[in-house]
Each structure stands twice: as structure tokens, then as C-alpha cells.
Amino acid sequence: xxxxxxxxxxxxxxxxxFSEIRARFxxxxxxxxxxxxxxxxxxxxxxxxxxxxTVEDVFLVIAHIHGVSAKREALKALHAATIKADxxxxxxxxxxxxxxxxxxxxxxxxxxxxxxxxxxVDAGDAVSGALRKSLPQYLHPxxxxxxxxxxxxxxxxxxxxxxxxxxxxxxxxxxxxxxxxASLRPTVAAALCWLSRPTKDDVVLDPLxxxxxxxxxxxxxxxxxxxxxxxxxxxxxxxxxxxARVAKVDVEYGTWDARHLPLDPESVTRIISNLPFGKQIGTxxxxxxxxxxxxxxxxxxxxxxxxxxxxxxxxxxWGSLLRANGxxxxxxxxxxxxxxPATIFVAERAKKNA
Ligand SMILES: C[S@@+](CC[C@H](N)C(=O)[O-])C[C@H]1O[C@@H](n2cnc3c(N)ncnc32)[C@H](O)[C@@H]1O
Numbered sequence: 001x002x003x004x005x006x007x008x009x010x011x012x013x014x015x016x017x018f019s020e021i022r023a024r025f026x027x028x029x030x031x032x033x034x035x036x037x038x039x040x041x042x043x044x045x046x047x048x049x050x051x052x053x054t055v056e057d058v059f060l061v062i063a064h065i066h067g068v069s070a071k072r073e074a075l076k077a078l079h080a081a082t083i084k085a086d087x088x089x090x091x092x093x094x095x096x097x098x099x100x101x102x103x104x105x106x107x108x109x110x111x112x113x114x115x116x117x118x119x120x121v122d123a124g125d126a127v128s129g130a131l132r133k134s135l136p137q138y139l140h141p142x143x144x145x146x147x148x149x150x151x152x153x154x155x156x157x158x159x160x161x162x163x164x165x166x167x168x169x170x171x172x173x174x175x176x177x178x179x180x181x182a183s184l185r186p187t188v189a190a191a192l193c194w195l196s197r198p199t200k201d202d203v204v205l206d207p208l209x210x211x212x213x214x215x216x217x218x219x220x221x222x223x224x225x226x227x228x229x230x231x232x233x234x235x236x237x238x239x240x241x242x243x244a245r246v247a248k249v250d251v252e253y254g255t256w257d258a259r260h261l262p263l264d265p266e267s268v269t270r271i272i273s274n275l276p277f278g279k280q281i282g283t284x285x286x287x288x289x290x291x292x293x294x295x296x297x298x299x300x301x302x303x304x305x306x307x308x309x310x311x312x313x314x315x316x317x318w319g320s321l322l323r324a325n326g327x328x329x330x331x332x333x334x335x336x337x338x339x340x341p342a343t344i345f346v347a348e349r350a351k352k353n354a
Contacts, residue, residue: 003046004031004064006039006162007055012335013191014038017054020194024052034155035113039064046165047097053190053221056171059151059162060090068159070116075126078152082130082161090163091136094148097165106131106139107146109164112154127152127161175247180211180236184274188311188335189217195331195346196270196309198222205229205268205301207258207294212240212251214272219249228268230254230261259293263301271298271308277342278314291317295325299349308347311335315343326350 009017014033021040022028028042039061042049049058063085068074094103108131110124131150132141139148149164173186192214196204202224206214209229219227229251231237237253244251256262275294278287291314298308308327312318315332322329328350334343 002041002043004039004041004061005046005049006037006059006061006160007049007052008036008057008059009038009055010185010188010191010335011036012333013054013188016191016194016333017052020052020054021049025049037153039160046093050097050166050170053217054187054194056166056187057164058166058170059160059164060093061160061162062087062090062150063159063161065159065161066157068154068157070114072117072122074116075118075122078123078159079126079130081159082127083134085134085161087131087134087163094163094165101147103139103147105142105146106135106148106150107142107144108150108152110152110154112152114154114156123154123159124152173247175216175243176211176213177242177246180239183211184213184311184337186213186217188337189213189274190221191335192272192274192309192311192344193218193221195333195344196272196307198224198270201225202270203228203268204270204272205261205263206273207256207261207271207298208232208273208275209240209253210236210274212236212243212253214274215240215251216244216247216249218272219244219251220247227251228254228263230256230258232257259290259297261297261301265300266303266306268301269303269306271302271306271310273310275310275312275314275318277312277337277340287314288317291321292325295321295327299326302349304349306348308345310345310347311337311342312345313337313340313342315341318343318345322347 018038025044028040031039063081065081108128110120112120151162153160200223203226205228209231215227215229327347329347331346
């Protein structure tokens with residue numbers, strides 16, 4: 001049995017999410033990428049997709065509609081294609097996932113990109129009208145707080161009508177009881193961890209761990225030898241400890257200044273960290289000095305074959321400091337964090353004779 005599914009990710013993380021999907025569920029075939037969306041065909045039971053860590057939401061496709069024009073006649077085509085779709089298999093999968101919950105209500109969420117001769121609400125009405133006719137009688141449309149959500153996505157000449165299988169806990173995570181300003185979205189933290197190519201022998205360090213999201217995600221993603229975290233603020237460490245306890249992830253914490261880590265040279269195999277952006281935490285001027293010290297100190301504590309994954313809004317500054325301080329950048333990925341572009345750097349220590 002093959003299922004046509006899509007996941008929503010933070011824009012910029014589409015290909016990375018698919019690399020997690022393919023590694024976890026071999027045989028899954030990519031259909032297409034779009035901004036913030038990855039469409040694929042898989043034989044994996046959709047419930048298992050909810051264990052993915054780098055995606056925000058999972059959907060089962062009810063209708064995949066091609067040839068959606070920008071003219072008003074597209075509304076009829078959307079309506080007709082949705083009416084023809086058989087929702088029963090998707091409803092039964094939803095029922096198995098949300099065991100014991102009897103859905104009574106549904107709503108439609110619409111997303112539409114590009115200039116068109118109709119509005120997003122018109123497209124939504126066309127699809128809702130079809131769903132009203134084709135869904136079982138016991139399901140009633142509502143505006144808010146629906147038990148079940150259908151999502152309509154229209155981009156270029158394509159449309160997807162999907163049933164949302166995930167709920168908000170997929171992206172917010174239940175362990176995240178404590179939040180700090182500048183705390184990272186768990187799916188982005190997971191993406192950083194995925195890029196660090198986890199192995200069970202990793203000694204993982206987040207030297208500026210804040211509420212500890214990265215280390216928790218790393219612990220939940222795959223076994224590791226040791227997880228070490230620290231922050232200059234006691235308050236952050238208290239929160240990080242609580243989050244790790246709730247998530248049942250073992251992390252050793254210290255309060256420290258990341259410029260002078262109480263760690264031996266070449267003692268960690270992975271550094272994964274979200275550096276202060278100089279907006280909510282720090283200032284751009286202070287960042288310059290801080291970043292230079294960090295580039296040196298991280299180089300000291302990482303093993304020669306180790307990997308470092310960092311996220312920062314200071315792309316140019318961090319990139320040039322890495323080059324000047326013995327690092328070789330393997331990969332860069334641009335994403336959006338708190339409305340501003342941020343760059344993920346994957347780096348290793350440059351080989352001496354390179
Ligand atoms: C962007 S936040 C990290 C957020 C974290 N990834 C999370 O999800 O909560 C940066 C953290 O660096 C800490 N910090 C700033 N300067 C530091 C320094 N010199 N040494 C250690 N921690 C520092 C701040 O207290 C803050 O918690």
C-alpha cells in the first residue's frame with residue numbers, strides 16, 4: 001500500500017526533512033519540493049511519520065489536483081476534484097492515530113500563493129463545499145477548534161487537499177515546559193542535530209544551551225555517549241534541566257562562559273549550538289568579540305574528526321571567523337528564524353596540510 005503524503009517544514013529545511021524521511025523510512029520516493037513543503041510517496045504507515053523530528057506537520061493527501069489555473073474557472077475544478085476524492089481511507093487512518101477520539105467537527109485551512117483572479121477564501125469555499133457533500137453526516141464544519149483539519153495548498157498550477165494527521169504537539173513538543181527568549185523551535189534544533197550526522201559514540205556539546213532544546217532533541221533523535229550543556233546564566237541552566245528531566249534525556253549541565261570551557265582539548269566529537277543573534281541576547285558589537293573567542297574555543301575542544309553545527313544570523317561574521325580560525329565549512333543552509341534570515345553552518349576542523 002502506497003500513501004501520498006506531505007510534510008510542512010520551516011522554509012529552507014525541505015531537503016533536510018526529506019533526508020530524515022528517507023533514512024528513517026527507506027523506499028520513500030520524493031514527488032516534489034515546494035517552499036516549506038515536501039510531497040512524497042511511502043509505504044510506511046502514516047502514523048509512523050509522526051515520529052519525524054525535523055518536520056512541523058504531517059498530511060495525508062486526499063486530492064492532488066493539477067492544471068489549477070489562475071482564472072476563476074479553477075474554482076469549479078477544485079470543487080469537482082475534491083468531490084471525486086475518496087476521504088474514507090484517510091478518515092480511518094486519522095481514527096487509528098487519534099485512538100479513542102471521535103471526530104465530530106472539521107475545518108478547512110487554506111494557503112494560496114501567486115496572483116490569481118480569485119481569492120484564497122473563494123478557493124477555500126470551493127473545497128469546503130465539496131467536503132460538506134462528501135464527508136460523512138456526523139462530521140460538521142466549524143470555524144475554530146475543529147477536531148479534524150483539512151488543509152488546502154495552492155501554488156503555481158497545483159493544489160493539494162490534505163488531512164492533517166499531526167497536531168500542535170508535533171512542533172511544540174510536550175517536554176518544552178520552559179521557554180527563554182531566543183529559544184529555538186524544536187524542529188530547527190532537530191535539524192541541527194540531524195546535520196551533525198549522529199552516531200552512538202558522540203560526545204555532544206552545546207556550549208550556549210539556553211533552555212536546552214538542542215541537547216534534548218539530540219537525545220531523543222538517537223543514542224549518544226554523552227550530552228553536555230552549559231550557559232552563562234544560572235536561570236537558563238535551571239530551565240534546561242527541567243526540560244531535560246521532562247523529556248527523560250540525560251544531560252550533564254554546567255554554568256560557564258563558553259569562551260573558556262572547563263573541558264579538555266579535543267574532548268567532544270560534536271558541537272551543536274544556536275549562537276546569540278545579538279538582538280534578543282547580546283549586541284552586534286559584543287557579538288564580534290564573542291564570536292571570535294568562540295571560534296577559537298570550539299576549535300580547541302573539538303576532536304580533529306569532529307563536526308560542528310551552528311546557527312547564527314551573522315552569516316558573514318561567523319563565516320569569516322571560521323575561515324580565519326582553522327575551520328572548513330562543509331555546508332551552509334539559510335532558514336528564517338523569528339522573521340529574519342539565519343544560516344546553519346556545518347563545519348569541521350581544517351586539515352593541517354589543506
Ligand atoms: C540563542 S540563545 C540559545 C537558545 C537555545 N538554543 C534554546 O533553544 O533555548 C543563546 C544563549 O547563549 C547564552 N550565552 C550568551 N553568552 C554566553 C557565554 N559567553 N557563555 C555561555 N553562554 C552564553 C545566553 O544566555 C543564551 O541562553
